[in-house]
Amino acid sequence: MLGRLDIKYSPYLYIAPFFVVFGIFGLWPLIYTLRMSLYDWDLGSTVETAKFVGLDNFVMFLKDDDFWNSVVNTLALFLMSTVPQLILALILANALNKRLRGRTLLRMGVLIPNITSVAAVSIVFTQLYSRDFGLINWLLGLVGIDPIEWQAHSWSSWVAISSMVDWRWTGYNALIFLAAMQSIPRDIYESASLDGASSWRQFWTMTVPMLRPTIIFVTIISTIGGLQLYGEPLLFTGGGNPLLGGSDRQSQTVTMFLMEQFYMKFELGRAATVAWLLFIMILVFSVINFLFTRSLRSADGTAKKKKVKR
Amino acid sequence: MSTILRRRSFAAIALAAAVTLGAAACSGEEPAPGATEQITLNVDVFGNFGYEELYKQYMQEHPNIKIVERGTGSQLDAHNQQLTQRLAAGAGAGDIVALEEGVIISYLDKANLFVDLGEHGAKDLAGNFIPWKFQQGTTADGKILGLGTDVGSMAMCYRTDLFKKAGLPTDRAAVSALWPTWDDYINVGKQFKGKVKDAGFIDAVTNTYNTILMQKAGQGAGYTYFDKSGAMTIDTNPAVKDSYDLAVKILDAGLSAKLQAWSNEWNNGFKQAQFATIACPAWMTGYITSQNGDTGSGKWDIAAAPGGGGNWGGSFLAVPKQTKHAKEAAELVKFLTNPAGQIAAFKSKGNLPSSPQALADAAVKAAVNDYFSKAPTGDIFAKGALDLKPVYLGAKNAPVRTAVENALRTVEQGTKSAADGWKAAVEDGKKAAQ
Numbered sequence: 001m002l003g004r005l006d007i008k009y010s011p012y013l014y015i016a017p018f019f020v021v022f023g024i025f026g027l028w029p030l031i032y033t034l035r036m037s038l039y040d041w042d043l044g045s046t047v048e049t050a051k052f053v054g055l056d057n058f059v060m061f062l063k064d065d066d067f068w069n070s071v072v073n074t075l076a077l078f079l080m081s082t083v084p085q086l087i088l089a090l091i092l093a094n095a096l097n098k099r100l101r102g103r104t105l106l107r108m109g110v111l112i113p114n115i116t117s118v119a120a121v122s123i124v125f126t127q128l129y130s131r132d133f134g135l136i137n138w139l140l141g142l143v144g145i146d147p148i149e150w151q152a153h154s155w156s157s158w159v160a161i162s163s164m165v166d167w168r169w170t171g172y173n174a175l176i177f178l179a180a181m182q183s184i185p186r187d188i189y190e191s192a193s194l195d196g197a198s199s200w201r202q203f204w205t206m207t208v209p210m211l212r213p214t215i216i217f218v219t220i221i222s223t224i225g226g227l228q229l230y231g232e233p234l235l236f237t238g239g240g241n242p243l244l245g246g247s248d249r250q251s252q253t254v255t256m257f258l259m260e261q262f263y264m265k266f267e268l269g270r271a272a273t274v275a276w277l278l279f280i281m282i283l284v285f286s287v288i289n290f291l292f293t294r295s296l297r298s299a300d301g302t303a304k305k306k307k308v309k310r
Numbered sequence: 311m312s313t314i315l316r317r318r319s320f321a322a323i324a325l326a327a328a329v330t331l332g333a334a335a336c337s338g339e340e341p342a343p344g345a346t347e348q349i350t351l352n353v354d355v356f357g358n359f360g361y362e363e364l365y366k367q368y369m370q371e372h373p374n375i376k377i378v379e380r381g382t383g384s385q386l387d388a389h390n391q392q393l394t395q396r397l398a399a400g401a402g403a404g405d406i407v408a409l410e411e412g413v414i415i416s417y418l419d420k421a422n423l424f425v426d427l428g429e430h431g432a433k434d435l436a437g438n439f440i441p442w443k444f445q446q447g448t449t450a451d452g453k454i455l456g457l458g459t460d461v462g463s464m465a466m467c468y469r470t471d472l473f474k475k476a477g478l479p480t481d482r483a484a485v486s487a488l489w490p491t492w493d494d495y496i497n498v499g500k501q502f503k504g505k506v507k508d509a510g511f512i513d514a515v516t517n518t519y520n521t522i523l524m525q526k527a528g529q530g531a532g533y534t535y536f537d538k539s540g541a542m543t544i545d546t547n548p549a550v551k552d553s554y555d556l557a558v559k560i561l562d563a564g565l566s567a568k569l570q571a572w573s574n575e576w577n578n579g580f581k582q583a584q585f586a587t588i589a590c591p592a593w594m595t596g597y598i599t600s601q602n603g604d605t606g607s608g609k610w611d612i613a614a615a616p617g618g619g620g621n622w623g624g625s626f627l628a629v630p631k632q633t634k635h636a637k638e639a640a641e642l643v644k645f646l647t648n649p650a651g652q653i654a655a656f657k658s659k660g661n662l663p664s665s666p667q668a669l670a671d672a673a674v675k676a677a678v679n680d681y682f683s684k685a686p687t688g689d690i691f692a693k694g695a696l697d698l699k700p701v702y703l704g705a706k707n708a709p710v711r712t713a714v715e716n717a718l719r720t721v722e723q724g725t726k727s728a729a730d731g732w733k734a735a736v737e738d739g740k741k742a743a744q
């Protein structure tokens with residue numbers, strides 16, 4: 001009797017820890033944040049004393065140039081860091097997939113930037129991009145370009161910050177691509193070689209299409225990471241009020257905008273509103289990605305069918 | 311059977327573990343207070359307040375009280391963030407917390423989070439503090455949020471090596487005499503730039519702007535961006551526009567080295583002798599010493615700030631309402647901030663007192679700084695602090711100040727004209743005040 005109960009219910013018990021923890025640290029804050037976002041909730045307010053304002057906070061931010069500025073910065077940083085990053089990672093993975101001397105060492109090596117702390121990477125890159133003593137401005141000086149104050153403009157801080165992100169995440173994504181590449185049977189490459197296909201052509205017409213599901217996965221993960229970008233721009237901005245992203249909010253991302261509401265303005269309700277706006281933004285991008293995935297998967301299916309016919 | 315048994319015992323262990331975990335989470339409570347109550351007071355600070363000897367003395371006089379200082383040596387930003395979180399959570403803050411000047415002002419309209427020290431006898435202590443310092447910790451309706459510890463005061467640190475190169479006097483009395491007003495200061499800067507091309511006269515304009523604003527506000531209406539009713543005055547108070555125009559004049563004269571405070575370039579600027587003067591509160595001397603290192607020793611000196619006294623920085627001690635020992639904590643705050651306590655802190659860590667009695671103390675008056683060509687720092691900074699007139703700062707002062715500073719910075723970086731910068735300052739300032 002006990003044994004049967006055990007068989008029936010203990011599986012639920014085993015998976016319970018995840019759902020209990022998720023409920024406490026994931027779901028409940030999500031709901032509570034939604035509630036807070038509907039109030040004029042100051043530091044020191046409680047549910048009883050906060051004033052209910054409905055969607056006023058949302059309306060306020062949708063009309064706020066500074067909020068949209070942070071959205072533009074985030075999207076620009078996301079595009080400028082993710083696109084080159086994934087292309088580089090693909091090329092890197094393809095190279096690592098070849099028969100090389102010291103393969104394991106090289107494969108481990110590309111992961112090293114990823115295990116370095118954000119703070120360390122940011123400090124080094126901020127030095128590289130330093131106005132007066134930076135390596136990059138020195139190199140630009142050699143070809144006759146005047147020193148650039150990288151923190152002072154939007155475009156330049158985007159370049160600097162996305163290079164930081166690329167440095168940290170390219171190797172990580174390359175390893176995921178590499179794992180997927182190794183599941184592609186070798187013999188199709190052999191027959192392609194016999195047919196006289198160049199290695200570039202093999203990469204472009206065989207490897208990339210067969211990696212599609214992995215590419216989609218990596219894109220979604222990078223999307224979520226990219227839209228929540230915080231540490232790199234914060235440390236790169238430096239100075240007295242780094243949360244603002246510089247004197248003209250050149251490099252303020254949405255997450256930094258959120259923290260500004262909390263730590264600089266003590267507006268907990270508005271911070272919650274920004275959190276929800278960010279959540280919705282990520283949701284929208286995920287849905288776009290999902291639709292994209294579905295159409296790509298069907299394209300993948302027809303590609304396979306064609307191959308069988310041939 | 312055996313597999314089922316094993317699985318069941320595993321489940322039991324998992325369950326037991328979960329239960330212990332829950333129990334552990336609940337066991338952090340303090341023992342119930344008894345008749346001869348033995349209590350612990352946590353004091354949350356950043357940096358070094360220099361209170362070790364004072365704690366010992368206080369604990370000896372009050373055997374039932376144990377004092378624990380937390381956060382010694384920590385960064386101000388980390389301290390502030392942690393405090394904000396703990397106040398929002400309603401638990402975890404110390405019985406006494408240190409609030410930096412800018413921070414206490416932003417808590418003025420959140421006075422319900424702190425114990426009104428006026429209810430614990432602090433009202434009679436006004437005479438123990440420089441008037442503007444006492445006022446900064448008091449709300450518009452008279453609640454006393456915090457009592458002052460130290461002040462930054464304001465002077466002008468300058469490099470004697472660069473002054474010599476420019477053919478300017480290097481003696482501190484003669485240098486102070488060069489610039490009674492900011493216009494004089496700008497003229498000296500132009501002379502300097504005529505002789506020395508590869509260094510700025512000033513590091514950056516923002517900190518100077520803040521000093522000028524406090525001076526002009528003290529001489530004028532007695533407030534900066536907000537009047538005492540809380541109304542925004544950024545575009546109606548002449549002190550703001552005058553200070554902005556003076557700052558622009560400094561920029562137009564080409565005096566700024568354009569090194570943003572706290573950036574790597576700024577830190578490097580000390581070592582590379584890239585600027586000749588810097589707005590210099592008492593604590594800045596320590597920063598210059600550490601950034602410029604041994605090579606800078608004897609190359610710096612301190613003169614009076616143009617336009618009268620000033621202040622940048624300094625702190626307060628406050629008691630969050632969430633404490634269980636409001637009375638005992640308030641007593642300790644009074645003990646630590648009284649003139650004797652401030653003198654002890656000055657002797658321990660060199661924190662400049664905010665009490666006129668302590669500033670008049672022989673030990674403070676006699677202090678000299680060897681690194682700054684043996685400048686009598688105690689005397690210079692005491693004067694800078696006492697010269698400043700009280701200025702009312704609204705609760706939203708910090709975000710508005712940041713907005714104006716940033717507007718000035720865009721003018722300095724050349725991305726905006728002076729007129730556009732002013733427009734942005736007013737616009738962003740008004741928005742930041744919401």
